[in-house]
Amino acid sequence: MTDRADILDPMADHRDHYHHGNLREALLDAAECMIVESGVAGLSLRQVAKHAGVSQAAPYHHFASKEALLAEVARRGFAKLVAGLSAAATEPDPIARMAGLGAAYVQFGLENPAVYRLMFGAEFCPTEVFPELKESGDRAFSILMEAVAHGQALGVFWGDEPSTPSFAVWSSVHGLVSLLMARVPPEKVMHGVPMTHESMMAATMAFIIAGLRGERVLAP
Amino acid sequence: MTDRADILDPMADHRDHYHHGNLREALLDAAECMIVESGVAGLSLRQVAKHAGVSQAAPYHHFASKEALLAEVARRGFAKLVAGLSAAATEPDPIARMAGLGAAYVQFGLENPAVYRLMFGAEFCPTEVFPELKESGDRAFSILMEAVAHGQALGVFWGDEPSTPSFAVWSSVHGLVSLLMARVPPEKVMHGVPMTHESMMAATMAFIIAGLRGERVLAP
DNA sequence: TCGACCATCTTGACGTCGTTAAGTTAGGCG
DNA sequence: CGCCTAACTTAACGACGTCAAGATGGTCGA
Numbered sequence: 001m002t003d004r005a006d007i008l009d010p011m012a013d014h015r016d017h018y019h020h021g022n023l024r025e026a027l028l029d030a031a032e033c034m035i036v037e038s039g040v041a042g043l044s045l046r047q048v049a050k051h052a053g054v055s056q057a058a059p060y061h062h063f064a065s066k067e068a069l070l071a072e073v074a075r076r077g078f079a080k081l082v083a084g085l086s087a088a089a090t091e092p093d094p095i096a097r098m099a100g101l102g103a104a105y106v107q108f109g110l111e112n113p114a115v116y117r118l119m120f121g122a123e124f125c126p127t128e129v130f131p132e133l134k135e136s137g138d139r140a141f142s143i144l145m146e147a148v149a150h151g152q153a154l155g156v157f158w159g160d161e162p163s164t165p166s167f168a169v170w171s172s173v174h175g176l177v178s179l180l181m182a183r184v185p186p187e188k189v190m191h192g193v194p195m196t197h198e199s200m201m202a203a204t205m206a207f208i209i210a211g212l213r214g215e216r217v218l219a220p
Numbered sequence: 221m222t223d224r225a226d227i228l229d230p231m232a233d234h235r236d237h238y239h240h241g242n243l244r245e246a247l248l249d250a251a252e253c254m255i256v257e258s259g260v261a262g263l264s265l266r267q268v269a270k271h272a273g274v275s276q277a278a279p280y281h282h283f284a285s286k287e288a289l290l291a292e293v294a295r296r297g298f299a300k301l302v303a304g305l306s307a308a309a310t311e312p313d314p315i316a317r318m319a320g321l322g323a324a325y326v327q328f329g330l331e332n333p334a335v336y337r338l339m340f341g342a343e344f345c346p347t348e349v350f351p352e353l354k355e356s357g358d359r360a361f362s363i364l365m366e367a368v369a370h371g372q373a374l375g376v377f378w379g380d381e382p383s384t385p386s387f388a389v390w391s392s393v394h395g396l397v398s399l400l401m402a403r404v405p406p407e408k409v410m411h412g413v414p415m416t417h418e419s420m421m422a423a424t425m426a427f428i429i430a431g432l433r434g435e436r437v438l439a440p
Numbered sequence: 441t442c443g444a445c446c447a448t449c450t451t452g453a454c455g456t457c458g459t460t461a462a463g464t465t466a467g468g469c470g
Numbered sequence: 471c472g473c474c475t476a477a478c479t480t481a482a483c484g485a486c487g488t489c490a491a492g493a494t495g496g497t498c499g500a
Contacts, residue, residue: 023448041261041343044486055450057489062448066487122402123261123337137403163410167399168423172388175395179387182342183357190383203388210434211427243477264457275479277459282477286458 024062026052032073035114040070040124070118071125071133077115078136081108085143094151095209101147102173102205109177110197116177144170148212157212169208176204244282246272252293255334260290260344290338291345291353297335298356301328305363314371315429321367322393322425329397330417336397364390368432377432389428396424 030051034043045066046056063069084107088100109116118124119137127134145166151157159165180197188195250271254263265286266276283289304327308320329336338344339357347354365386371377379385400417408415 039343045488046486054448056487057451058449060488117341117343120398120402121337121341121343123259123341123343127403134403161413163413163415164419164423165427167404167415167420168392168396168427171395171399171420171424172392172427173395174399175391175393176388178340178398179391179394182340183347183354184387193381193383195383195387199384200387200391203384204391206434207385207388207392207427207431210431214426214430214434265459266457274477276457277461277480278478280459 023052023054023058027059027062027069028072028076031069032076032115035073035118036112039114040118040121043070045069067125067129071130073115074119074125074133075130075136077112077119078133078140080112081105081119082136082140082143084108085140089143089147094147094154094156097147098151098169098209098212099205101144102169102201102208105173106177106180106197106201110180113181116181120174120178141166141170151212158214165212168211172204172208172211176201243272243274243278247279247282247289248293248296251289252296252335255293255338256332259334260338260341263290265289287345287349291350293335294339294345294353295350295356297332297339298353298360300332301325301339302356302360302363304328305360309363309367314367314374314376317367318371318389318429318432319425321364322389322421322428325393326397326400326417326421330400333401336401340394340398361386361390371432378434385432388431392424392428392431396421 027048031043031048034048034051043066045059048069049056049059052058059066059069063072084104085101088104089097091097091100119133125133127137145162148157148166148169149162152160152162157165180200184195184197184200247268251263251268254268254271263286265279268289269276269279272278279286279289283292304324305321308324309317311317311320339353345353347357365382368377368386368389369382372380372382377385400420404415404417404420
């Protein structure tokens with residue numbers, strides 16, 4: 001099809017142009033696009049291939065299975081999430097940094113709900129089968145933990161051990177995103193009180209800050 | 221097969237014994253059992269039917285589709301969750317009640333991870349298609365909101381509007397269960413600190429109590 | 441310049457899946 | 471006793487994931 005185009009357009013300096021151009025990336029793009037439109041559950045590898053303009057078996061020269069392709073889409077998602085968090089992690093004030101991290105996290109989740117579900121769904125591409133996925137997630141967690149340790153070092157946050165409160169923070173924000181996606185349409189009103197995504201997020205962040213600053217209430 | 225068994229065993233007083241006995245419940249039981257063993261993604265309706273001892277098309281006389289059967293399994297899960305929460309909701313002390321609700325919620329999630337994922341996954345049986353699922357979830361939320369309002373009425377919890385902080389509580393606990401299931405094996409050690417499910421839960425509950433008691437830190 | 445190599449992609453096939461249509465069985469009621 | 475209808479079976483359709491075998495075309499040493 002693009003017989004002469006490869007000569008006229010030698011943009012791929014390395015080895016990115018194979019037979020049909022960079023099929024691996026094209027498949028990933030197509031899969032992500034189709035996931036965003038129709039969800040993960042109904043995704044068909046054959047349609048991904050058709051969408052990329054190749055035959056049904058072509059993807060198997062770049063991915064071991066449909067699950068492996070989905071895992072790579074999820075890995076890209078984690079990379080994007082880490083990029084967003086990193087941008088927010090430069091803020092020096094601990095509370096402002098934590099608020100920025102939370103906002104970046106929620107923004108990523110609500111802007112990429114399908115990919116977010118794929119990343120944390122564990123039904124498709126489980127972390128046991130694809131350990132690089134777990135590693136990508138841990139990288140995001142490290143940014144959060146660094147922010148907690150930063151606040152602890154300055155005496156703004158309680159304690160001196162960052163991993164446990166970091167996990168509690170992650171739980172809160174992850175739960176917020178999950179519930180906002182699954183159960184709260186943006187205009188929902190409950191018992192006469194409007195529940196906007198913004199107010200839900202403000203309440204969760206208030207919980208997080210209160211938890212980070214406060215003393216323990218329950219034993220241990 | 222059970223030609224005479226129906227006569228020898230007339231336990232089903234109402235109309236529960238059709239051709240093969242109560243196939244609807246048998247299918248639900250088989251599906252739940254198979255989901256627990258192998259997850260939702262790989263579940264096959266044909267295997268569910270075979271597991272129940274009927275042909276491939278038999279389920280369609282009791283459920284409109286595979287998704288509808290899964291939705292009913294999820295609905296049963298919500299009923300079980302509500303039962304567990306209700307038992308913990310009798311405690312009069314607000315903080316103890318909240319801790320009990322959290323423990324009951326986490327216990328349900330960790331004891332039924334596959335069904336929990338189905339309930340909140342939103343990939344299979346979405347709430348838009350099965351509104352009774354949403355209703356079941358709202359019933360669980362009401363128990364939590366009642367507990368928050370109870371604490372607010374006694375002046376133990378901050379504020380006088382229960383739905384927003386209740387949502388933050390739900391977020392935290394839901395996120396805790398999700399992350400414990402997906403990313404934290406029970407024996408995980410992170411940066412030299414052992415992260416047990418119990419310590420993660422204690423930290424999250426401390427956050428929740430602190431958030432419920434404390435003043436707002438961020439501007440709403 | 442040419443031929444061999446090899447990664448890349450296609451064709452075709454297998455078994456399984458969800459779902460539907462048409463036929464079969466058996467208990468309930470006239 | 472015979473019809474009715476719900477419950478179930480058999481058979482089939484198209485789509486799916488995946489693999490084996492063959493076609494294709496760029497790369498590189500001779």
